[in-house]
Amino acid sequence: MTVDAATPAEPPAQLPPATGSTGSRRAVRFRDYGILVALIAIVIALSLSTDTFLTRSNMINLLDQCTVVGLLAAGATVCILSGVFDLTASATLAVSAIVGVEIMRVTNVPVGFGAAVVAGALLGFVTGMIVVRSGINSFIATLATSIIYRGVAVVVTAGAIVYPLGSQTENFGALTWPSLFGLTSATVMFVIVVVAIGLLISTTTFGRRVYAVGGNLEAAQLSGIRVGSIHVAAYVISGVCSALAGLILASRAGSAQSTMATGAELTAIAAAVIGGTSILGGEGAIWRGVVGAFLLTLIGNGFNLLGWDTIYQQVLQGCLILFAVTTDRWLRRRSR
Amino acid sequence: MTVDAATPAEPPAQLPPATGSTGSRRAVRFRDYGILVALIAIVIALSLSTDTFLTRSNMINLLDQCTVVGLLAAGATVCILSGVFDLTASATLAVSAIVGVEIMRVTNVPVGFGAAVVAGALLGFVTGMIVVRSGINSFIATLATSIIYRGVAVVVTAGAIVYPLGSQTENFGALTWPSLFGLTSATVMFVIVVVAIGLLISTTTFGRRVYAVGGNLEAAQLSGIRVGSIHVAAYVISGVCSALAGLILASRAGSAQSTMATGAELTAIAAAVIGGTSILGGEGAIWRGVVGAFLLTLIGNGFNLLGWDTIYQQVLQGCLILFAVTTDRWLRRRSR
Amino acid sequence: MSTTAPSISVRGVGKSYSGVTVLRDVDLDIAPGEVHGLVGENGAGKSTLLKILGGVVRADHGTLSFDGEQVTFARPRDAIAQGVSLISQEGALVPALTVLENVFLGRWAQTAGVRRAGHDRKRFDELIELTGFEVDPRARVDLLPTGVQQQVEILRSLARGARVLAMDEPTAVLSEHEKDNLIALIRRLADSGTTILLVSHFLDEVLAVADRITVLRDGALVTTDDAATQTPRTLVRQMVGREIDMLYSTPDPIPDDAPTVLSARGLRRGPVQGVDLEVRAGEILGLAGLVGSGRSETLRLLFGADHATEGTVDVDGATLTRLSPRRAMAAGIAFVPESRKEQGLVMARSVSENVALSSLPRRRVGPVVRRSAERTAVDTVSRLVDIRAAAKDAPVETLSGGNQQKALFAKWLLCSPRILLVDEPTRGVDIAAKSHIHHLITELARDGMAVVCVSSEIEELLALSHRVLVLRHGRPVGEFPRGTAKEVVIAAAFGDEGEPT
Amino acid sequence: SKPATSTAGGTPTSVAADKQLKIGFFGFAKANSFAQAAWAGVQSYAEKNNATATFLDSNFDGPTQVNQLQDAVTSKRYDVVIVQANDGVAMVNPIKQAIAAGIVVVVEFTPVGGKFDTAEPQVPGTINIIDPPTVNGVGLAKLGLEACKTVASGACKVAYLQGFANYPLDTARTDAAVNALKSGGATVVSNFVGGYTPDTGRAAMQNLLQSHPDVNVVIGSSQALEGATPLAKGKKIGFVGNGGSTQAFGFVNDGTWYGVYDVPEKSEGTKAAELGLAKARGKDVPASTVACTTLTTFECLGTKETLKGLTADYSD
Numbered sequence A, B: 001m002t003v004d005a006a007t008p009a010e011p012p013a014q015l016p017p018a019t020g021s022t023g024s025r026r027a028v029r030f031r032d033y034g035i036l037v038a039l040i041a042i043v044i045a046l047s048l049s050t051d052t053f054l055t056r057s058n059m060i061n062l063l064d065q066c067t068v069v070g071l072l073a074a075g076a077t078v079c080i081l082s083g084v085f086d087l088t089a090s091a092t093l094a095v096s097a098i099v100g101v102e103i104m105r106v107t108n109v110p111v112g113f114g115a116a117v118v119a120g121a122l123l124g125f126v127t128g129m130i131v132v133r134s135g136i137n138s139f140i141a142t143l144a145t146s147i148i149y150r151g152v153a154v155v156v157t158a159g160a161i162v163y164p165l166g167s168q169t170e171n172f173g174a175l176t177w178p179s180l181f182g183l184t185s186a187t188v189m190f191v192i193v194v195v196a197i198g199l200l201i202s203t204t205t206f207g208r209r210v211y212a213v214g215g216n217l218e219a220a221q222l223s224g225i226r227v228g229s230i231h232v233a234a235y236v237i238s239g240v241c242s243a244l245a246g247l248i249l250a251s252r253a254g255s256a257q258s259t260m261a262t263g264a265e266l267t268a269i270a271a272a273v274i275g276g277t278s279i280l281g282g283e284g285a286i287w288r289g290v291v292g293a294f295l296l297t298l299i300g301n302g303f304n305l306l307g308w309d310t311i312y313q314q315v316l317q318g319c320l321i322l323f324a325v326t327t328d329r330w331l332r333r334r335s336r
Numbered sequence C: 001m002s003t004t005a006p007s008i009s010v011r012g013v014g015k016s017y018s019g020v021t022v023l024r025d026v027d028l029d030i031a032p033g034e035v036h037g038l039v040g041e042n043g044a045g046k047s048t049l050l051k052i053l054g055g056v057v058r059a060d061h062g063t064l065s066f067d068g069e070q071v072t073f074a075r076p077r078d079a080i081a082q083g084v085s086l087i088s089q090e091g092a093l094v095p096a097l098t099v100l101e102n103v104f105l106g107r108w109a110q111t112a113g114v115r116r117a118g119h120d121r122k123r124f125d126e127l128i129e130l131t132g133f134e135v136d137p138r139a140r141v142d143l144l145p146t147g148v149q150q151q152v153e154i155l156r157s158l159a160r161g162a163r164v165l166a167m168d169e170p171t172a173v174l175s176e177h178e179k180d181n182l183i184a185l186i187r188r189l190a191d192s193g194t195t196i197l198l199v200s201h202f203l204d205e206v207l208a209v210a211d212r213i214t215v216l217r218d219g220a221l222v223t224t225d226d227a228a229t230q231t232p233r234t235l236v237r238q239m240v241g242r243e244i245d246m247l248y249s250t251p252d253p254i255p256d257d258a259p260t261v262l263s264a265r266g267l268r269r270g271p272v273q274g275v276d277l278e279v280r281a282g283e284i285l286g287l288a289g290l291v292g293s294g295r296s297e298t299l300r301l302l303f304g305a306d307h308a309t310e311g312t313v314d315v316d317g318a319t320l321t322r323l324s325p326r327r328a329m330a331a332g333i334a335f336v337p338e339s340r341k342e343q344g345l346v347m348a349r350s351v352s353e354n355v356a357l358s359s360l361p362r363r364r365v366g367p368v369v370r371r372s373a374e375r376t377a378v379d380t381v382s383r384l385v386d387i388r389a390a391a392k393d394a395p396v397e398t399l400s401g402g403n404q405q406k407a408l409f410a411k412w413l414l415c416s417p418r419i420l421l422v423d424e425p426t427r428g429v430d431i432a433a434k435s436h437i438h439h440l441i442t443e444l445a446r447d448g449m450a451v452v453c454v455s456s457e458i459e460e461l462l463a464l465s466h467r468v469l470v471l472r473h474g475r476p477v478g479e480f481p482r483g484t485a486k487e488v489v490i491a492a493a494f495g496d497e498g499e500p501t
Numbered sequence D: 001s002k003p004a005t006s007t008a009g010g011t012p013t014s015v016a017a018d019k020q021l022k023i024g025f026f027g028f029a030k031a032n033s034f035a036q037a038a039w040a041g042v043q044s045y046a047e048k049n050n051a052t053a054t055f056l057d058s059n060f061d062g063p064t065q066v067n068q069l070q071d072a073v074t075s076k077r078y079d080v081v082i083v084q085a086n087d088g089v090a091m092v093n094p095i096k097q098a099i100a101a102g103i104v105v106v107v108e109f110t111p112v113g114g115k116f117d118t119a120e121p122q123v124p125g126t127i128n129i130i131d132p133p134t135v136n137g138v139g140l141a142k143l144g145l146e147a148c149k150t151v152a153s154g155a156c157k158v159a160y161l162q163g164f165a166n167y168p169l170d171t172a173r174t175d176a177a178v179n180a181l182k183s184g185g186a187t188v189v190s191n192f193v194g195g196y197t198p199d200t201g202r203a204a205m206q207n208l209l210q211s212h213p214d215v216n217v218v219i220g221s222s223q224a225l226e227g228a229t230p231l232a233k234g235k236k237i238g239f240v241g242n243g244g245s246t247q248a249f250g251f252v253n254d255g256t257w258y259g260v261y262d263v264p265e266k267s268e269g270t271k272a273a274e275l276g277l278a279k280a281r282g283k284d285v286p287a288s289t290v291a292c293t294t295l296t297t298f299e300c301l302g303t304k305e306t307l308k309g310l311t312a313d314y315s316d
């Protein structure tokens, strides 16, 4: 008897009770967006207290500033959802950007960009294999791997800065050029990539598996999911995100070097978690990572625009992060 | 029913196989020390390839170099065992050292040292309260808190370096002085503190609670354990460790400043996890954190002694960490 | 806190979760030293009521009094201070700690803060003597079979010397022998003055041990009555609100030409010491044994969840090489594991996601999940096993225990397997749903599915299976046809006829 | 689409001399006494010359500094910005934006752009007052070789403690120093990372003495050497520090160290403010100023003799 299609021979006498009242449903919806409430509160505060915040040019800047952390946060979110950390993100970023520039020197700009992305994917694959095969906790496995990658970056560049050829310099800056609606090309790319990853995670069978593996590894395994492949795939996605972020940074700087974006992997994880993705895996969403990244950028941007004494900046930044995450948390708990 | 309910006429004949026999027990013991095996392997390799490694003076140096990370790792281990992260460690270190020096200026050296420790404990308490009360995941809560603490350090010092009074300078360096068996006072203090924390965790009911809370928060709660207090206590211990580490650093530098030891909290967590403490909490031991710290120091020290080109240093460091942790992991798995 | 049991009175207690009422105005009085049974369908609110008494959940309204004095239980600590000890349905052990640590969790013997393990060990031995359980105090609990874990929980409650013992389905995965031990123990405890609240879906058991029984339906209290005035039939009527047929469904005879679908030869690994078995299409094979006899481990080996060190698994006569859950699934095997929390469900994800998980590839366009097909499939199968959830997109952890079990079963039905391995399929499931699941299994078998079923309830096995294979210490020690007397099977599981050769 | 190439170096509209101008100082970090020294120079000059100054703290973080400058351009808060770049290449773009917006940009201490061997502006339109890392490295080597003569007769073993391991800027400095030392005839050990704190310096020195007990001269950041110095008690080792802090001056004056490479940081800050304000007020200023030549008489090569009578601008 195939259950999928067949109707039960003898349906149970009672049907399950009415499926949730609309009232409670709305509550569920609302509580899920606590972090957005916090974000909007900060946006309103900034709009009221400065006259430069809500300008078109500032919005363009803000989005542009958000791209790097945003991409890394999207990659970190995929990994965290599947129950692993990726501490190699910023090292992968540096190596891919360097590889991109080196390849560019012997070919041309588009090929170089492509090479960087391929390098990112490959590095992600290697990271994933190390984590899966060694069976070590991903935190420490990726920490060690990131040290190796940084080392590779140093070896490849001999500790120097690498540049594209003089004739390529101009096109290499393409990601900083204005594009659709005046947004920078980097922003446009960021939006496209993030939407693609968001759809991948929320609508595909792969996405479902990611959540299952992160939520309960054993249950996922017993459901016939190849847990190892899912993790490797998550690292590959994260690697590609890192490579794209690296290209943006390199394009802005006109060069690449082994120390690029040191420490950015932590900011990325922070963004993911601030957005409301559970650090234990299995719960969260890509948009949350992006919102987290946006929030972090916003706090910095707002400060710069307000022109307050930077000595208090850190204290206030920390407080704002606590405020945002606590708001989120409380809204969620209230309806428990 | 024939089976007499009250007294089982004949208890099941065998105890479960394997669990009891001495052979398997020894295996259990051995497998638990995989990380030591890796450590010893590295020590042997270094002893054979350099003639300076196994000297008395190098051992004294090595231990001295290990103290700061070792203390932080012990604190991190307590937190991780209880199921939380402490990313404030290095910020707490800076603030306590600064407070210590400031108080010292208006009193004397011993009081200043004491004040630093008290400050560390207080900051740990505050961190703990923030984590427990807000109910936010400890990773993000302590990350935000650490930004605040660094900010406080900047505000207190106005970004400058703080010194003890000229007359106190000499005694302030006390922790760098040689002491028992030629070890530095810092080393002696480190050993005493770590042994004390080790005993606290392994022999007291408090230690049991820490494991229980980290192993299954819900079960601990259901058993009436005050989960919040355990977490706060773990942060206080970590705070004290940070303060002591801060004193060692300040004593070596002769001053304190707001950027001290930036990023050291991650090294501390790495050391804890490398030693074999589960990042998910509830499994591990203080000695493991110390071994992890020792391993990290050793890898750095060995490199310097070997005189290899620093360009390959990072690649090899990463590989050695992977090697050590994988050894540990495989030895453990084999006997499962 | 005095040592004698209090008289408890519950007044107007209600609880709702995001708008859905799960307990409404419950009034209940429990006399000191009474054994009070609590029965009801899955999702009736039994666990919720117990959790309120144990301080785990706070009631929205209503009061609780002990000996006439109102008490507020804000957290488990407060309840423990009043002498209440709760064994929760989902289990609450610290996985990485040993049995000894878990039994005395939070209550360790100490001198000036220093742990005295020796002292605890002595008390542990006393408890073992009292209960007749066989548990190694040095074993890590996460490596123990579920049945033994359950015993650890029971030992813990006893170790607290509670005045009020609230047990939520303590016997769900205990085999007959341990069950009987526990029932006897409950009686003895009650006689010595402990109040006991017992939730169970085994109505016979409740009727046998309880002084009074309360029936809950849809969160409301239906009756509280002397056990003597009740029978299983009256209880069911009060629980469900109508008469239902509680007879076990009988499997159809296996056609003579039914081929052997699944067979295993000399399976070995850890506790499994050489298991041979064969199942034909349309056949239901029951696996019986004591707690820890290696039944679950045998199923895991058949499914490739663990790798056998020796032996082979054949499907349709062909040996499955490098067996893994994926390969097993490809060969048409489905496996309903015994622990829904650890091995079965992704607790934080929704009911529909969980139910759809193992059959995802069946409903997709390219890589994209076909939501509407998924909704239809999940709805159909949930109705089939009668999952009652507030919403299909609610996290599965918000379901009552029995409904979680049904979701787990539903998940594997959606794979339309040819071979079904089920471990404790009716753990925590109410009596109506249980006969429903039995009905389902026999129906699936009639359509040609081969079923291997592990259950600690021998009656269930004997009624459901064509054959029952008894395991002892990881070896098959006997095979019995339908209709064999329960006692005979128990004796075999026990090894009363001497050690197997 | 590619933007129309904005003519870099757009001349800022000159303003009336009596208008109060605003300076933004983008320092390494507020919690850094070196940056504080430059800041003191900037601030004092601004006060006396009808301008206000603000310190923007990037806390040693490259990307943060990039965003800060970008946002400063957006909010049009400053007429003159003085930049101590944390990441010289990453700052190129926002500096171009600032120039395009008509803001005067002064690059101070570390170069902006990827070349470490020139004091010339690498972004057109900026004013440079910097100390190129390679010049710095060669200067350190010069002092090191002089120190050799005071502690060793004949062969001399010099240890160069690197700054951050393999940062491009540090790499350039290390390479320049090592080459100059080698061509000066010294044996060089350069595989130790001394960092920029006494603690890292102490560990490096411990390990150095372990594997090269016969070292004659040690060169490193002044902070690192402060941690290293106590370990050399009783040994005849010449120290050469990079950075003229109060402590470093003290060590040189009491003969513990042979010398320091001393950039007069406060004066450099003052000079940067002076150049920036002058340009904003329409005056012509040189595009590049070499700090060591302009602000010191001894090319920054501080020894007991050359430093006589001078006080340090900052403390470590």
Ligand SMILES: Nc1ncnc2c1ncn2[C@@H]1O[C@H](COP(=O)(O)OP(=O)(O)OP(=O)(O)O)[C@@H](O)[C@H]1O
Binding pocket: C017, C018, C022, C040, C041, C042, C043, C044, C045, C046, C047, C048, C049, C089, C388, C389, C390, C397, C398, C399, C400, C401, C402, C403, C428, C430
């Ligand atoms: N945390 C929660 N959030 C939302 N709903 C919940 C939560 N916990 C329980 N419920 C709901 O409360 C109702 C009663 O659950 P309860 O666990 O008390 O049932 P039960 O009588 O113990 O059932 P079972 O016999 O299946 O264990 C169920 O409908 C369940 O879905």
Ligand SMILES: Nc1ncnc2c1ncn2[C@@H]1O[C@H](COP(=O)(O)OP(=O)(O)OP(=O)(O)O)[C@@H](O)[C@H]1O
Binding pocket: B016, B017, B019, C134, C135, C136, C139, C144, C145, C146, C147, C148, C173, C270, C271, C289, C290, C291, C292, C293, C294, C295, C296, C297, C298, C338, C456
């Ligand atoms: N009292 C006990 N103490 C420690 N280990 C035990 C005990 N009883 C059984 N075991 C172990 O349990 C394993 C058998 O587990 P398995 O899960 O297959 O049993 P089971 O028959 O399914 O029991 P359950 O119904 O309790 O799940 C063996 O590894 C055995 O060593």
Ligand SMILES: [Mg+2]
Binding pocket: C046, C047, C048, C089, C168, C400, C401, C402
């Ligand atoms: Mg229940």
Ligand SMILES: [Mg+2]
Binding pocket: C145, C146, C147, C295, C296, C297, C338, C423
């Ligand atoms: Mg079992």
